[in-house]
Amino acid sequence: MPTYEYECHACHATFAVREAISQHGRGEVTCPKCRSRDVERRMSEFYAKTPRKS
Numbered sequence: 894m895p896t897y898e899y900e901c902h903a904c905h906a907t908f909a910v911r912e913a914i915s916q917h918g919r920g921e922v923t924c925p926k927c928r929s930r931d932v933e934r935r936m937s938e939f940y941a942k943t944p945r946k947s
């Protein structure tokens with residue numbers, strides 16, 4: 894199952910969501926922090942992301 898990265902426009906949180914095929918592109922993702930549906934999927938595959946350091 895692919896994982897997509899989203900950014901919330903309301904609180905600017907970023908989060909990852911595993912999407913089932915049936916949910917793909919249906920805009921049913923909500924922000925886990927503020928529960929806004931105003932989220933945007935980021936193209937993480939093409940996004941040069943800074944590696945997280947643990």
Ligand SMILES: [Zn+2]
Pocket residue numbers: 901902903904905906924925926927928929
């Ligand atoms: Zn939010």
